[in-house]
Amino acid sequence: MVKTFFHRDINKKREDFLSWTEYFMATAFLAAKRSKDPCSQVGACIVNEDKKIVGVGYNGMPTGCSDDQFPWSKTAESELDTKYFYVCHAEMNAIVNRNSADVKNCTIYVALFPCNECAKIIIQSGIREVVYMSDKHAEKAATEAAKRMFDAAGIKYWQYIPQNSKIVIDFTEINWSKQPTDVHLHENIIKEMENL
Ligand SMILES: O=c1ccn([C@H]2C[C@H](O)[C@@H](COP(=O)(O)O)O2)c(=O)[nH]1
């Protein structure tokens, strides 16, 4: 058995807390987990100037349009049977579902660089900054158009390169014992190591 353990001095401030950017981007990625799209799960998180989250969204069918009835295909004989006419993009959902009066001067954290349609909504809503993770559609005209509009409108955009590719959420962690001189030997970690 491979034994692994970590020390935590409970008298000192934690050093491995999430940075603001990690926290907001992770919130966007967590929202994306709600998406029913079988190919691309996109999330977005809007943050105001006080670092408060004021909107979260993911790509999904419009309210009242059942995601069991409307299509999720990328291709079909008729365009009407693909998802593209129907699905609401994550950015749009985050903006329209905001819990603040407006999103002026906010920053939007997105998993994927916004398309041209989302770029228009972002600009018109007053958002001033876009932080994105993936630019995998950089070669597409829609992405180029979005960048042209952002440039013209003075919207700042930059790619977030994470220090760690994963953030683990372990629901059992809240029950771990924390003693002053604690060395945790956590069962799940041991199991994971054994499976390597
Ligand atoms: O700015 C964007 C662009 C796309 N999306 C969503 C819309 C669709 O559900 C998928 C794209 O599907 P593909 O199969 O990758 O073509 O992503 C979005 O939310 N925001």
Ligand SMILES: [Zn+2]
């Ligand atoms: Zn879009």
